[in-house]
Amino acid sequence: MIKAVAGETIVLHRSSYVGLLRKILTSVCLLVVTPVVLSQGAPAGALPVSVIEVRPTSVPSMIEVTGQAEGAKETEVRARVNGILLQRLFVEGSTVKAGQPLFQIDPVPFQNALDEAQARAKQTEREAARLKKLFSQQAVSRKEFDDATSLNEIAQATLKTAKLNLAWTTVTAPVDGVSGRALRSEGHLITSTGDAGWLTSIYQVDPIWVRFGLSGADAARLPAGRADAPIDAPVQLLLGNGQAYDQMGKLNFRSVFIDPKLGTQQLRAEFPNPQRKILPGQFLRVKITTGTLDNVFLVPQRAVIQNERGYMVWTVGSDNKVIPTPLKMGNWLGQNWVVLSGLKPGDRVVVDQIIKIRPGASVNPKVVPLETQPQAPKETR
Numbered sequence: 001m002i003k004a005v006a007g008e009t010i011v012l013h014r015s016s017y018v019g020l021l022r023k024i025l026t027s028v029c030l031l032v033v034t035p036v037v038l039s040q041g042a043p044a045g046a047l048p049v050s051v052i053e054v055r056p057t058s059v060p061s062m063i064e065v066t067g068q069a070e071g072a073k074e075t076e077v078r079a080r081v082n083g084i085l086l087q088r089l090f091v092e093g094s095t096v097k098a099g100q101p102l103f104q105i106d107p108v109p110f111q112n113a114l115d116e117a118q119a120r121a122k123q124t125e126r127e128a129a130r131l132k133k134l135f136s137q138q139a140v141s142r143k144e145f146d147d148a149t150s151l152n153e154i155a156q157a158t159l160k161t162a163k164l165n166l167a168w169t170t171v172t173a174p175v176d177g178v179s180g181r182a183l184r185s186e187g188h189l190i191t192s193t194g195d196a197g198w199l200t201s202i203y204q205v206d207p208i209w210v211r212f213g214l215s216g217a218d219a220a221r222l223p224a225g226r227a228d229a230p231i232d233a234p235v236q237l238l239l240g241n242g243q244a245y246d247q248m249g250k251l252n253f254r255s256v257f258i259d260p261k262l263g264t265q266q267l268r269a270e271f272p273n274p275q276r277k278i279l280p281g282q283f284l285r286v287k288i289t290t291g292t293l294d295n296v297f298l299v300p301q302r303a304v305i306q307n308e309r310g311y312m313v314w315t316v317g318s319d320n321k322v323i324p325t326p327l328k329m330g331n332w333l334g335q336n337w338v339v340l341s342g343l344k345p346g347d348r349v350v351v352d353q354i355i356k357i358r359p360g361a362s363v364n365p366k367v368v369p370l371e372t373q374p375q376a377p378k379e380t381r
Helices: 014-038 108-136 142-168 216-220
Strands: 002-005 008-011 047-053 057-078 083-088 101-105 170-172 177-179 198-214 234-238 249-258 265-271 283-300 305-307 310-316 322-333 336-341 348-350 363-367
Touching (some): 057 322
Antiparallel strands (some): 047 348, 057 198, 249 265, 283 336
């Protein structure tokens, strides 16, 4: 093909003509197609995210603090006689019954003392009987008879004491419970005074107690709002792994005084513990229901970001761009945070891709339901 341009003649080969025609057609197609693509929603390259649409709800109002478990009964097992410890008769940490032998102290000296006391008691008993007969015949004085009677009574009391001391060489469990570790090993000299006589402890762990303290602000949130008012509020435990304990407890003690060192009011709750999931000394999280919070929002824990300024989430605006939104938080409820303020009904909160988002970034949101809550623990009766 031959074409004249500005007085000059340009010769185009057939292959060049075909290539030029293809470029022209491609440009025309792009001009037609591009507006159609851009008019169908999110911009090209928008990050796909999952969002929840928050709705106001009502949740229980709770106080959450750290508590420590202790046995409902913590009994010290102590020796009542002095001697050398010969043997431990139980497995440390095992369940023991009241009256079960736990330790054996050398009984030989006490057996000898008993034999001597028995001989002495028989002698004084015979002497008292002899003088009684003579006194009836007025062959001895009243004083001689009274002295013999008194000596016999003392000998009989000494015999009882010797029998008791011999029995105490076998140290038994005073109550049912779970034994602690042995504080003295074989060969130790045991005395009945001071810590040298403390051999072990027994803990009653079913039920078990959990002791904790409340600050003045938390105590004011209790149902009655006074330090001396009775509390009838359910208590829940969170175990070390974050899971809720499957039994609800009840408060069984509240001090009417404030600890001057800690500035807290001491409380104690009782929980059933048939499977010994909770052990004395264990630290746990304690939750007390104090009422109801209305017009609050729930967002998944994974959606919340904490920084030096507080808490925030990413919300999606009407233009599908993310906005950092600061929040005022309450407590956890299952897998969700309770949001006290910062959101409004219908806000779309991003629940994934959190670390990939930047302020003002365009996203392609997909609405998902809020995760369901775990089943509430059973309440004791």
